[in-house]
Amino acid sequence: MVTSQHEGITKVATLDFGHTAQMLRALFDLPIPESGEGRLGSPDFSDAKPAVCRADGALLYGKGKEKLGVITETQRGEDKDKLYSWLEYIANFRARERCPVCLVVICPDRKIARWAAKPIETGHPGLTLTPLVIGPDNTPAITDVEEAAGNLGLAIVSAITKSDDPLYKDILGTLNKALSGIDRKLAGQYGHYINVSLTGVAQEEWGRLMAMQTYPYQGEYAESLLAEGRAEGRAEGEARLLLKLLEMRGIAVSEEVRERIAGCDDTATLEAWFQRAFTVESAEELFA
Structure with a gap:
């Protein structure tokens, strides 16, 4: 599958x-x-x-x-x-x-x-x-930004294949900085596909880095997530991605908040909540 x-x-x-x-x-x-x-x-x-x-x-x-x-x-x-x-x-x-x-x-x-x-x-x-x-055994752990920028493709497969490496936070942080030096749109696309390529704590860490909005390309990343929701042609798509983003950031979502998000059919409201989801400390802050 x-x-x-x-x-x-x-x-x-x-x-x-x-x-x-x-x-x-x-x-x-x-x-x-x-x-x-x-x-x-x-x-x-x-x-x-x-x-x-x-x-x-x-x-x-x-x-x-x-x-x-x-x-x-x-x-x-x-x-x-x-x-x-x-x-x-x-x-x-x-x-x-x-x-x-x-x-x-x-x-x-x-x-x-x-x-x-x-x-x-x-x-x-x-x-x-x-x-x-x-695979994990033949890709190096790239933790030097200059090295990552010099071979971005290798830095990306390093991040994907070493998600259970003890240095995974350093590898992802290095890649995040290296992506900031290329075209914003391309970097945003990489950011999105790297996210879905990762699993577990590595995916959560990548979501945290993207949520920091430190580099301009991360705005492109956020837009790519929204575009994925719009492609479904339904508010449900954006609601699903909003909940996924909160999950990636490790923010607890109560049943009440989940129902409010899932029950919203106004895409403009969902997009506003989505943008706030990158910086809020609790799910309830989305509705402030």
Whole structure:
């Protein structure tokens, strides 16, 4: 089942091609062409008639004869079907673009990362697929702002895969500062997708950092959350996100407050409460 965390990690990997390229060079020394901009390839690798064959993401770097395709997959659990479909993704993308293609699997969970990194024997002599796996064991804990700003893609996957690391607060705080140095809109999008990619105390800490509104880009982050609610076309969407924000900040919500928020059908009022939710010390202060 596709979850918000799955979608978040997938979006983070395909949001900015340059940041992802930097990260992949650092982790795997991939020969990504320096010339020619990266672009989003179609993740649909189906033939005309067979069943759907679709990867989470597909990036294409370079142009002409200097091209490299990168398939990105987010894996949160073991899936034996992927041991067959991953090779199909590579073969179809390679045939379509006429270029080398590699597979990168992002696994926030250490156990799943080890499973995904195992060589896959195809049955043909000499043809063994060993996925390139990004997980807790091969991503560094980046706690230096200059280092994070120099390779933002690596800093982001560091935050996502090390959410249970003892240094998670330092890692997230460093990333927060590094994001303030790039385009506000892009940073706001990263802020949103990083939030849904995290779980537990790491997600709560990221929500706390976003709620501080220290940097201008965090306004874009707040707007992206509201836009998600509006996309549902209902006040319920904004009410749900408001309650989620309070939860992320660790603010207790009484049943009375929850009912008042859920029962509000005025989007302007909900948006005003949402903006206050970044700074209030109690849920009741929303209505002051």
